[in-house]
Amino acid sequence: MTTATPPQVAARGRRGAVLGASTIAALGGLLFGYDTGVISAALLYIAPEFALSDAAQQFVVASLLLGAIAGAVGAGPLVDRIGRKTTLIVLSAVFTLGALLSALAPSTDVLVVARILLGLAIGGSSLVVPTYIAEIAPPTLRGRLVSMNQLMITIGIFTSYLVGYAFAESGGWRWMLGLAVVPSVIMLIGLFTLAESPRWLLTKGRAEEARNALLRTHSPADADASLDEMRETMREESRFSYRDLLKPKLRPAVLLGFAVAATNQLVGVNAVIYYAPTILKQAGMGDSAAILSSVGIGAANMIFTMLALLLIDKVGRRPLLLGGTAVVVAVLFGLGALYLLPSVHGLGLLLTAGLMLYEAAFAASLGLAIWLINSEVFPTAVRGKAAGVGTVTHWGLDFLISISVLTLINALTATGLFWIYGLFGLVGLVYLYRNLPETKNRTLEDIESSLRGRSEA
Known part of the structure; x- marks a missing residue:
């Protein structure tokens, strides 16, 4: 029987850390999928309860996308200003608020406002979650871990359909929409245990903090190499504009x-x-x-x-x-x-x-x-x-x-x-x-x- 050497133990610990951090962040992808998919079943019961026309049904569905457009556009400046982790915390709080408001909505107007809030969180998470995962993951795991976000979106959609079927007989559309609170609260709590993105810390001149953040998921040699790569990339990016x-x-x-x-x-x-x-x-x-x-x-x-x-x-x-x-x-x-x-x-x-x-x-x-x-x-x-x-x-x-x-x-x-x-x-x-x-x-x-x-x- 052989025992693991300290370097092997450390490598497993770093791998577990990056997998755990990526999973918590990727709950944003699960919420993305759940909140977009759950309306398909809920709409069958929302429409008669609020006497919605076809046009009104379409607007209830599309209101989430209005929020998503604003979220995708607005998340870029926000994530650069306050950081990846802090932005994800804000987004998970908005996910929670939107889910609760959807479940309690007394009218179509309130439901539309709730779905716009959810859209803001979805649009923002579609940008921030892959960015955060890519910036904390070692190169050898980056592709698979970033792809986890897309997989979590499909799992969220599938879960929303299962929940819709579970409440179909009772017509419980409020439960369908409100259960999104569970993963959003888990995500919110879990995010407080994570480190900030090392790349963002580096952009703010906090190089030592960036290296310490990298050491949670990288070996010392890989951390130093990643810092050098980030510095080079940042120099290149500064030379280009949208034009x-x-x-x-x-x-x-x-x-x-x-x-x-x-x-x-x-x-x-x-x-x-x-x-x-x-x-x-x-x-x-x-x-x-x-x-x-x-x-x-x-x-x-x-x-x-x-x-x-x-x-x-x-x-x-x-x-x-x-x-x-x-x-x-x-x-x-x-x-x-x-x-x-x-x-x-x-x-x-x-x-x-x-x-x-x-x-x-x-x-x-x-x-x-x-x-x-x-x-x-x-x-x-x-x-x-x-x-x-x-x-x-x-x-x-x-x-x-x-x-x-x-x-x-x-x-x-x-x-x-x-x-x-x-x-x-x-x-x-x-x-x-x-x-x-x-x-x-x-x-x-x-x-x-x-x-x-x-x-x-």
Whole structure:
């Protein structure tokens, strides 16, 4: 029997520390998923209680996205001013307040205010959580730990569907919305045990504190190396402004980041996340059956996100993204065609199967790509500024999708809705096929050169 040497014990301790800190921060991703997904079931009971029209239902859903746009834009200056940890503490408090206010809302107006608050927290966390995890993680664990945020989002969505089904029989929409308090309070308490981001401390001239923070998750040699890397990156970033994103050298990467973010939303994924039970109910399913079907859709999203995380470094970005997007487009046209068939027996079950396939293909391609591609196609010095373009595109289009779903179904039928999303997806697929390079195992300089070559071809 062998015993672990002190260095091995220390390494395990550091690994446990960074995993624990990343998990606490990634609860922001779980809350992101839960608060966006739970409205799909709750809306079936909120609408009759408050006598909401289709337009009012859409605004209740979309109000969260208004907050998310503001949160994503406002979090950047805030996180640089007060720090990553402090910003996360503020966001978790807002998550808690929004969940409580949602559960207690006496009117539609109060519910909308609560969802705007939740949106502020979601938009902010979509920026701050990956940033914080990336800045505390050792290089060997950074990719997997940052990807944990996306996985937690899918777990949050799946959990919200399970909770929705659990309270479907009683119509307890207030419980559905209010249970988000549990992870938000856990996150709030846990954050007080974490260190501040070493990179932020370094930007404030607190080099010794930055090194001490790194030593919680890095060996001494790795901590010193990381500090040197941060200093070099900060010097590079200071040379660039947002105006530089328009220069010819960076334009191909910016356009690609925009195209991935736009395609991610324009295939209608959040129409499915927010309105799946409503769509299935309109196809003849009862409330409980429609919500149970959405659980299967959420499970497909979560499971295939896990599989994609395992495969992304083996198969590559380009095959997964292009192959998955092609399946998404084909399924969208197929779903639209289902509504044209006369008197289809079991239409609800066929739609459920189609939506599960759609969500699985999306999760394994566009679901990961919006964050991964944006993190790989930009030079390090402008990555933060450039990724903001994709983030604002994501939330802006998410808002437009969420506020138009029921209106488009009434105007164009469900067939028209799915086919419009399919056409958008087809345009995005063609653009990505022509312009997306493979980024697996390639240097940033090589990727940048490849992008310029494609744009000039």
